[in-house]
Amino acid sequence: MPEQSTSPLADPSSHRNITDLLARRAADAPDHAAFDVPTADPAEPWRAVTTGEFEREVARVAKGLIALGLDPGDRIAIMAPTRYEWAVTDLAAWYAGAVVVPVYESSSAEQITNIVTDAEIRLAVTGDPSSAELVRQVFAETGRGDLGLWTMDAGPSSLLTLAGRGTEVDDPTLERRRLTAALDDAATIVYTSGTTGEPKGAVLTHRNFLGQVLNIAAAYREVVREDGNTVIFLPLAHVLARGLQLICLASGMRIAHVPDTTQVVPSLAALRPTFLVVVPRVLEKIRAAAGEKAAAAHLGRVWAAAEQTAVEAGATAERGAAGSLGLRVRRALFDRIFYARLRTLMGGRLAWILSGGAALEDRLSLFFRGLGVPVIEGYGLTETTAPLTGNLPGMIRSGTVGRPLPGSTVRIAEDGEILARGVGVFAGYRDERHNAEAFRDGFFRTGDLGRFDEVGNLVLTGRVKDVIVTSSGKTVTPGLWEQTVELDPLVAHAVVVGEGRPYLSALLVLDPEQVASWASAHGVREPGSRSETDTPLAEIVEPRLREALSRSVDAANARVSRAEQIRRFTPVLTDLADPTLITPTMKIRRGALLDRGTALVDALYS
Known part of the structure; x- marks a missing residue:
């Protein structure tokens, strides 16, 4: 098999556990700015927090x-938006020897109940009143959470209040607790989003995180630098965002958190990041917004030429070539008209973008x-520690x-x-039932399909469970068509x-904001409009939209x-905030969609 x-x-093994990343960085560069934290002052909307200040707060x-x-090994749940206090709570839990269990803000009461029960949560920290109320109800119903519910905002159960409880705990006691966890002890339990099945609790160890942080930092020294900075707006409940945060923290790269995705673009102008991690959809929207703005200014054809250039x-x-004189001239022209403005919109200093979470179309x-x-x-996946x-x-x-x-x-x-083995690959799920089919010959089964190109790069081709076999016996992997x-x-x-079925069809779930x-x-x-229908999926019949x-x-x-082409399609609108249909990482739950759209699918073959 290709490998x-x-x-x-x-x-x-040069580190005791994850906490050494912060402890060593704070000892080496205590006065280096580690975070930009939002303030309520319009004149100074961001303030710097040094590594030393951060460690003292932790x-x-x-x-x-x-x-x-x-106690060491106890589980703490964190359910909050992406913010500075998430980082404080995460590292504080590890300093205290605990295991962190992230919970997505979009999680339903049932999902929270399953996590709290399965992980035996003793304490939770939330970031807003609605999350606090949900967790409070779950604790009351399950009898879990004996160490209480704490909040990131000011109040009687705030992190500040919690910190005040520890004044009698001395530094040697904390240091002994910090060093309790060994490399192969659990650091976090992350419950997978479950696009095709029930969520599973993936146990990631300190060795998994350290192996990834140290090796990725070494491989990307050109990107992750002390003089650089980034803005994290992906959910910190996602292992990719947490891994990125640890890499930046250990490497001295300054971090700002922006939980409201509508504020990402305005924040870029103020924070001027050198590096961003995004999902492909963000890049698609940036390109589309630029095209729409050009069209509104009656420059649609000019933009099309600029995009192609x-x-x-x-x-x-990418080929390492200089390009023809004509291409260089066209690029210089469009740089003045469009490209430079786009770079300014993204802060003006952005040198690199990392795209993950879904396949990125090569043209984009x-x-x-x-x-x-x-x-x-x-x-990467949760199970590979990003x-x-x-x-x-x-x-x-x-x-x-x-x-x-x-x-x-x-x-x-x-x-x-695709099968995986290495420093970031977890040892297994919390429930042994989920491990039986998860490994093959010592490799983790990712559930994704792929191949190596002629120089050894991995190309993603689809999902194992998404493979379709038509009535004529044709086996189809729809990933490329869907991504396009x-x-x-x-x-x-x-x-x-x-x-x-005799041929392929498709359901197209539309973006309500883009449709508007x-x-x-x-x-x-x-x-x-959703108000016009009581059906879970509202079919779109507007002829001009269908033509587009x-x-x-x-x-x-x-x-x-x-064999992979579709003959018919139906566009639909639905609630994209519904956690039973959309995963916290914004992927569609195919089974749930097809269950709701049974009648629409049948109509495609009538």
């Missing part, structure tokens, strides 16, 4: 946890590279997710499934159907073989 490995660049909260009666310039740069990657902001695409593979600076190949990162091995099974259609800003999610914008721009009544979507469908059909 690629990369030797490790760092040894996690220590105070950790002492409060110890004073409460928290950026893609050509990106492809030329080349477009941003042509703008002057290369996109590093990577691939990145497993990644493109490296100077070795970016669009359309791939790069090679195994240091300390990792990737194998392609005979059926095309989802490049249309109108389409939030594309789901191909056709299992046991499209309707306004085209002078038509906003179609398919047909162009994206045709473009996707042109990229795949005849």
Whole structure:
């Protein structure tokens, strides 16, 4: 079976546990700015927090946890938006020897109950009143949470109050507790979002995190730098955001948190990051917004030429070539008209973007590279403690997710499934029942399909459970088609159907905000309002909108073989904030969608 490995660049055994990352950094550079924290002062909206200040705050909260009666190995739940206090609580829990269990803000009461019960949560920290009320109810119903519910905001049960409980815990006691956990002890239990099955509690160890942090920091020294900074707006409940935070903290890269995604762009101008981690949808929206703005200024054709030029310039740069004189002239012209403004919109200092969480279309990657902001695409899962593979600076190949990162091995099974082994790969799920099918010959089964290109980069081709077999016996992997259609800003999610059917069809789940914008721009009544229907999926019948979507469908059909093309599609609107339909990482729960859309799917074959 094809296999690629990369030797490790760092040894996690040089550290006792995760807390050494902060302890050593605070000892080496206590006065270095580690965080930018929002203030209520319009004149000075951000204030710097040094590494030394951060560690002292972490220590105070950790002492409060110890004073409460928290024992080593006890589980603490954190349910809060992405914010500075999340980082404080995370590290404080580890300083106190606890195991952190992140809970997504969008989680339902049932999901929280399952996590609290399965993980035997003793204490929770929440970030807003609605989350606090949900957790309070779950604690009352389950009898868990004997050490209480604490909040990140001011109040009688705030983190500040909690820290005040620990005044009698001395520094030697805290230091002994900090060093309690060993490398192979659990650091966190992360419950997977479960797009195709029940959520599973993945147990990640201190060795997993340290192996990833140290090796990724070594591999990306050009990106993660002491003089750099980043803005984290991905949920900190996601292992990718937490891993990024630890890498930046250990490397001295300044961090700001922006929980409200509508405030990301305004914050970029103020914070001027050198590096960002995003999901592909963010990049799609940036490109689409630029196109819409150009169209509003009657520069649609000029923008189309600029977009194509950026893609050509990106492809030329990827080959390491200088490009023709004509291309260089066109790029210089469009840089003055469009590209420079886009870079300014993103802060003006952005040198690198890391894209993860979903496959990135190669043309989109080349477009941003042509703008002057290369996109590093990577691939990983909760069970691999985030990145497993990644493109490296100077070795970016669009359309791939790069090679195994240091300390990792990737194998392609005979059926095309991606198998993983390495420093970040977990030992198993909390429930042994979930481990039976999770491993093969010592490798973790990712559930994703892929292949290596001619130079050893991994190319993602789909999901094992998404494979469709039509009534004629054709086996189809719909990933490429779905990803191509989802490049249309109108389409939030594309789901191909056709299992046991004579041909393929698709449900296109639309983005309500984009639909409203499209309707306004085209002078038509906003179609398919949720208030007009009691059905879980509202079918869109507006002919002009369907015609616009047909162009994206045709473009996707042109990229795949005849057997993979779809013949019919139905656009729908639904509640994209529904946690039973959309995972916390913004992926569609295919089974739930198809259950709700049974009648619509049947109509595609009538």
